Amino acid sequence: MSRIPTAISTGLCTCAGVGSAVAADIVFGGNGDLLKKLDLFDSPRYADKFVGRAFGYKRGFATECGAILMAALDESLSRLDAKAFNSERVGVFLGTSIGGIFETENMLIDNINSKSQDLRALTYYECSTLAELVAKKVGARGVCMTFSTACSSSSLAVSAACDAIEQGKLDAAIVCGADSLSRITVNGFGSLLLLSAGKCKPFDANRDGINLGEAAGVIILSSADFAAKINAQPLAEFSACSCTADAYHQTSPHPSGDGAANAFENALRKSKLTPIDVDFYIAHGTATRGNDIAEIAALRQVFGAHKLPKFASLKRYFGHTLGASGILNCIMAIESLRRCKSPANAGFTTKDDLIGDSPIIETSVGNIENILTSSLGFGGNNSCAVISKKSKKSFSDQKPRDVYLFSCGVLTSYAIGAKNVFAEISKADFNLSALSNVCQTASLLKNVPILKKRKWAKLQQIGLQCALEATEVIDIKSSPERTGVCMGTGLGMMTETFRFLKNTIERREAEPLPTAFTNSVHNAVASLISLNKNFRGVNSAVTAKEISFESALYQAIGAIDSGDIDAAIVGGADEYFELAQKYLESRRNYKASAGRLADFCSLYFAGAIDACITKPFAKIVKLDISRRDKSPTREAFAINQILSLCNDGDNRIKTVFTIKGINENLDAYIDAVLEKTNFSDPLNMATYTGLNYSASAFAPVCAAYKFGKGRYAAYICASTGMRSLFIFDIL
Amino acid sequence: MDRNALISELKTKISQTLNLQDLGEDALDENVKLFSDDGLGLDSVDALELVVMLETSYGISVGDKDEAKNTFSSIGTLADYIIANKK
Numbered sequence: 001m002s003r004i005p006t007a008i009s010t011g012l013c014t015c016a017g018v019g020s021a022v023a024a025d026i027v028f029g030g031n032g033d034l035l036k037k038l039d040l041f042d043s044p045r046y047a048d049k050f051v052g053r054a055f056g057y058k059r060g061f062a063t064e065c066g067a068i069l070m071a072a073l074d075e076s077l078s079r080l081d082a083k084a085f086n087s088e089r090v091g092v093f094l095g096t097s098i099g100g101i102f103e104t105e106n107m108l109i110d111n112i113n114s115k116s117q118d119l120r121a122l123t124y125y126e127c128s129t130l131a132e133l134v135a136k137k138v139g140a141r142g143v144c145m146t147f148s149t150a151c152s153s154s155s156l157a158v159s160a161a162c163d164a165i166e167q168g169k170l171d172a173a174i175v176c177g178a179d180s181l182s183r184i185t186v187n188g189f190g191s192l193l194l195l196s197a198g199k200c201k202p203f204d205a206n207r208d209g210i211n212l213g214e215a216a217g218v219i220i221l222s223s224a225d226f227a228a229k230i231n232a233q234p235l236a237e238f239s240a241c242s243c244t245a246d247a248y249h250q251t252s253p254h255p256s257g258d259g260a261a262n263a264f265e266n267a268l269r270k271s272k273l274t275p276i277d278v279d280f281y282i283a284h285g286t287a288t289r290g291n292d293i294a295e296i297a298a299l300r301q302v303f304g305a306h307k308l309p310k311f312a313s314l315k316r317y318f319g320h321t322l323g324a325s326g327i328l329n330c331i332m333a334i335e336s337l338r339r340c341k342s343p344a345n346a347g348f349t350t351k352d353d354l355i356g357d358s359p360i361i362e363t364s365v366g367n368i369e370n371i372l373t374s375s376l377g378f379g380g381n382n383s384c385a386v387i388s389k390k391s392k393k394s395f396s397d398q399k400p401r402d403v404y405l406f407s408c409g410v411l412t413s414y415a416i417g418a419k420n421v422f423a424e425i426s427k428a429d430f431n432l433s434a435l436s437n438v439c440q441t442a443s444l445l446k447n448v449p450i451l452k453k454r455k456w457a458k459l460q461q462i463g464l465q466c467a468l469e470a471t472e473v474i475d476i477k478s479s480p481e482r483t484g485v486c487m488g489t490g491l492g493m494m495t496e497t498f499r500f501l502k503n504t505i506e507r508r509e510a511e512p513l514p515t516a517f518t519n520s521v522h523n524a525v526a527s528l529i530s531l532n533k534n535f536r537g538v539n540s541a542v543t544a545k546e547i548s549f550e551s552a553l554y555q556a557i558g559a560i561d562s563g564d565i566d567a568a569i570v571g572g573a574d575e576y577f578e579l580a581q582k583y584l585e586s587r588r589n590y591k592a593s594a595g596r597l598a599d600f601c602s603l604y605f606a607g608a609i610d611a612c613i614t615k616p617f618a619k620i621v622k623l624d625i626s627r628r629d630k631s632p633t634r635e636a637f638a639i640n641q642i643l644s645l646c647n648d649g650d651n652r653i654k655t656v657f658t659i660k661g662i663n664e665n666l667d668a669y670i671d672a673v674l675e676k677t678n679f680s681d682p683l684n685m686a687t688y689t690g691l692n693y694s695a696s697a698f699a700p701v702c703a704a705y706k707f708g709k710g711r712y713a714a715y716i717c718a719s720t721g722m723r724s725l726f727i728f729d730i731l
Numbered sequence: 732m733d734r735n736a737l738i739s740e741l742k743t744k745i746s747q748t749l750n751l752q753d754l755g756e757d758a759l760d761e762n763v764k765l766f767s768d769d770g771l772g773l774d775s776v777d778a779l780e781l782v783v784m785l786e787t788s789y790g791i792s793v794g795d796k797d798e799a800k801n802t803f804s805s806i807g808t809l810a811d812y813i814i815a816n817k818k
């Protein structure tokens with residue numbers, strides 16, 4: 001039985017048009033000149049910048065990004081029996097840095113110019129929207145989650161999908177990466193002075209920055225067994241992936257590439273390969289001064305000074321496609337293995353002595369067995385994959401490990417720290433709607449010097465405050481390189497994002513806000529935690545509406561089971577934001593009595609039993625994320641089946657937690673489902689946390705403080721059509 | 732504008748732009764090193780904020796991040812740079 005993740009189909013839409021082969025013809029022909037002047041929107045400041053504009057896709061879709069993604073998805077499905085993916089054993093993993101934000105920007109412009117109050121396009125700001133489209137189209141009923149870690153986003157999606165298949169949690173995964181051009185990325189990278197004056201020159205001595213590009217890529221991954229079952233031809237095998245963090249600076253990479261080097265080493269070790277086995281390295285190669293030096297320094301750490309693999313960056317062909325760049329590299333690696341051709345690095349003429357090595361500038365033909373490829377995101381968020389014609393591993397040696405929670409950190413709008421939160425909650429007259437729904441920033445991180453924290457946005461400070469609470473009370477045994485940070489968030493850094501956009505629109509691009517841009521990425525909270533705690537394992541922001549926390553937990557457990565890390569900070573964080581509150585109120589199924597959004601974070605130090613000297617307070621029994629059945633009766637049947645496995649004898653489930661109040665129809669559904677189980681009286685966590693997408697992260701700490709030892713379940717329905725059932729023991 | 736007035740103006744602007752108000756005006760001596768750890772320890776993103784400030788307030792555009800970092804070693808050198816480059 002083979003569970004090696006196997007690519008069975010790909011789809012791609014780039015500035016070369018629709019098709020993996022079309023793009024590959026450019027790369028392996030080595031002569032693409034596809035970058036054009038920015039014309040997507042009226043830009044007083046950046047109209048002369050060159051970008052890669054996707055084309056050939058069917059327009060008229062709700063968002064450009066979604067339309068580009070659908071073109072890639074259609075291509076990937078066209079070669080397979082699409083019905084095979086209509087299954088609860090198929091998941092969707094998507095990476096995007098900004099999703100459909102371009103349409104949200106258009107909405108903001110309308111709002112500012114005409115005082116229109118229509119907020120519907122805010123839904124495209126939510127990065128989870130794209131993955132949901134894919135899952136619905138394919139009929140996939142397994143997990144459906146989105147990774148938003150800036151430029152490494154889709155590489156994290158690939159890695160999490162590989163873990164799930166290799167660990168037997170899924171038979172197949174639709175792995176996607178998508179990003180389209182937008183004002184925020186153009187102005188943001190512009191404010192960081194990272195946009196090239198012309199066309200980019202990766203690894204060249206005269207390189208002067210990036211060209212932005214748009215792309216969507218899809219790789220359909222499956223176990224070898226599933227591929228055989230549906231008569232799909234294997235294209236290539238994913239020998240291993242690894243994700244790490246630099247914990248060096250919020251935007252700059254570690255100058256000697258330490259974090260990336262760790263990722264390369266992990267991936268080679270897990271692949272059972274040595275550096276000599278790597279035939280080619282498809283680089284991130286953005287053509288910024290910092291990245292290109294750090295990237296080759298990282299390569300040199302692993303491969304030794306004199307025997308670097310041949311390498312090339314593809315950025316001159318497609319531009320830097322941000323969240324899609326990782327999967328684009330993977331698809332070109334697959335094409336390279338299939339064509340027995342290695343790509344050329346367009347745009348290079350002059351060797352840079354600071355880099356020391358030069359990329360390959362001519363395509364060549366020859367046998368290629370293993371390709372290493374990477375994407376290195378903002379703030380040292382590194383991810384790489386070894387893709388092979390045939391993996392050297394004949395079977396997977398990944399084993400599930402028991403995962404425990406050792407400590408927690410909590411912040412609500414009305415109290416900081418678990419003790420204070422539960423002191424408030426236990427008051428007889430506790431009533432969230434009578435309390436403030438924003439926390440006082442001045443009372444956060446009291447022991448951190450002003451010079452250090454002056455640039456951190458509120459949600460970052462909230463996350464770090466909780467991380468400090470969680471790590472202060474335990475003796476951590478897992479090493480920094482083997483400790484990750486996986487944070488769920490529904491809406492990410494909304495305040496910073498909209499501050500940046502409003503300023504861009506109102507000031508007509510005249511006065512950029514570089515700090516706001518660097519703080520606007522969804523993974524700003526996770527990055528800050530890793531930076532302060534020096535946790536250098538996988539670092540991610542995961543989003544899936546109401547089950548964002550559970551999705552982050554799913555990723556962390558996968559990474560722990562894969563052997564990449566032993567422990568991780570896992571949690572959920574979301575903030576109150578006026579526009580989001582208005583949006584919530586404008587929706588059809590909003591019930592005014594249900595409450596408001598509020599600042600909230602809850603996180604845990606989670607890991608294998610030996611990750612801490614301190615004894616754990618909780619143990620994870622089961623985490624099941626699936627598409628729920630429309631019929632409450634059938635859904636209740638499915639829930640009862642899972643519960644019955646965990647609800648025996650001494651281990652009876654004491655309380656079921658849920659979230660209600662965000663959507664009236666959903667509330668009725670939850671009641672109808674739970675009525676048919678033995679848990680008709682669930683505890684609604686939103687009563688304590690506010691109506692946040694991250695509210696479900698409250699369940700374990702609430703169980704521990706409010707009810708004590710025993711077994712608990714959290715049943716969360718997301719407005720996307722997904723649900724999670726999370727069962728845990730308080731020890 | 733004379734140099735002293737410019738320095739005083741810069742102190743206010745920098746303090747606002749980089750969110751340094753809580754440090755108090757005295758912390759921003761014209762000779763304090765802006766980018767080294769024995770001074771304020773500002774980083775590359777702060778340098779970019781200063782680039783934007785120069786452009787918006789004084790009409791001076793600095794295209795290169797490295798140039799910015801070297802020229803802006805203190806409020807004093809920044810003032811000199813503005814005096815030399817202001818049109």
